[in-house]
Amino acid sequence: MHLHRFERIWLAFGLGMMVVFLAAITTAAIVDGFVPPSHVQTIDPTKVSQTPPFDHPGLRKLADGSYEAYYVAHIFGFDPHHLAVPVNSRVTFYVTSTDVEHGFSVPETGINAMVTPGWVTTVSHTFHSPGKYLLVCNEYCGAGHHLMADEIEVK
């Protein structure tokens, strides 16, 4: 098997590109904590309403000034409705589903995660600009999927 010199250069360019991408993404993961939402925690999907803290969905303030938001996704809505969040505060969302697979996405913020029944999803975000943000389910969940949306208001 003969590899032409041009082909060796071309393949080295391709592999080199992947090495650069890999280094950039791995550095961002280690240094800045840019990792995809990968929380590993199970929950009984048939008993979400009896399982604290999902029995009382909503926002809580932690001692360090950051917030936790507990969300229950279900066909075809989110609980709580209309979350109000103070501007420039870090919010960690904990989301689970009582029925089927859902998505948890706030467009143009980087909040985007799958919500799997039986598991708890987490994703953190700091809202720097005030306004009304659209929260949508971005995984097909049934006949009313396109109605499954809510609002997060940053004040």
Next chain:
Amino acid sequence: MDVTPSRPALDRNDPGFALRYSVASENLLVLAHIYTGTAALTLGALFGLLQGFSRANFIVIPSWFDYYRILTAHGVFMALVFTTFFITGLMTFATYRSIPRVRSVRLGWIGYGVMLLGTVLAAFEIVAGNATVLYTMYAPLKASPIFYLGATVLVAGTWIVAADILANVAWFRRNNPGQRIPLPAHGSACTFVMWIIATIGIVLEMLLLIPWSLGWTSAIDVSLTRMLFWYFGHPLVYFWIMGAYLIWYNVVPTTYGGKVFSDPLTRLAFILLLLLSTPVGIHHQFLEPGVSAGWKWLHMLLTYGVVLPSFMTAFAIFASFEIAARRAGRTGFVAIVRGLPWTDPAFTGAALGMVLFIFGGFGGIVNASYSMDVLVHNTMWIVGHFHVTVGGPVALTFIGAAYKLVPTLTGRKLYAPKLALAQTWLWFAGMVLMSTAMHIAGLLGSPRRTADVTYFGAAGAQSWHGEMVAAAIGGTLLFISILMFVIVAVGTRMRDEVAPEAVSFTFAPAEEEGIPTSPAFDALGRWAVVALVLAVLAYAGPLHDQLSMQHYPAPGMRTW
């Protein structure tokens, strides 16, 4: 259907009669696959058009045949039925024609029949509204057992086709010791070895879904079904790509009198795709809970490996163009490009597909890039991406190849070749428009798989509408293009203009090399073992992690 495939020169007293008769019966089988794929493509296109119009708010789809049923049908007919039937037909053809002998096509017909049965069962349940679970069939959405059974039967049919292809390759090796497997048959065998390894995942998933759907088990392990689905789901993508590559390497050079750039490198590209197809599926699950970030990183790394066969293929294509041009006395980039057969729809289909694949490939790197997936996951970007991969390079290459195959298989002259040529360009234009709009909408956050993205006039959703209108216009061009393809494909058969010269078909020969190709490239059994070991290594960790957790299966429901 009365098809007398190669009508010219079927004379029983002719010494070559037996072989020619065999080829005629082979042609009929391959034609059945291609026409079935075309039927699925046409129906899928109609559903796709309706989706585009719904998302652009041109129409409101009635609840008695709702958007999500149409979306399920579009995904299943396009991603599973059209592509699979075309590839089984193409690779049966590639294997039979590159290993000519007097053979029985009985096993091939059984495979086709089983595939068709599975397709009809699944399609019936989709149309009846009992399986509105989209082509990914994510549990715990619970479809009717017949739908899951139909999908399983379709896969079982492809295994029979695989057995036929592999049996022919084994026959060749037994009877031609020391010779290399013909290149088209080698690519087909690699593809179907990969397919068998990949479909183990979906069949295992079905073994969980079917008893649950029948009510024999009360709940389903959702995360396990998802991992099994994507173990299959990504190799499915490479299955399509390998179909396109088989054409790019072995068929496209014949349109400009060229050769395969390198026999061993072509084999290596297919082997690399076989190895790298399965240990990467978790890159579809980057945003899911229950899989730790480390395993996701590992699958990103392995996904990046696909750069090798992709870059090798890109190099081989351009090298083949250039070598053929130099032989004809043309040098320089412009002369080489202008000298290509731009009036031959079989060439333009594949060539325009290759152009689209440059964008598809780069978009794919974004999707596979771990934390970057957060920006695009489940947005219209992904829809744009797979339309500019499977809907562009793959479908357009298949259509281009059909302009060569249908005349070969029917023994008839291509009907309306100018219409065919215009069809490939219209597809390209429609796909550029639709896919670009989808990519932009995705970056703006527009979710995929959603009937209506206005969200009651929410401010955050307003920037998407213009893109959805552009996508619908692009989709309309694509729909017209598919109708043009159907006119040519069916017209070729109906017009009944026998053309003996159209029957002849040869695969491109490879460039001569000083050193013979190593037999290691043909040791497919050993490569299959390596592929399996890689799959086990990539999945043992994440599977073990999940199964060792306290697990809560979900009961599931019908939410449509």
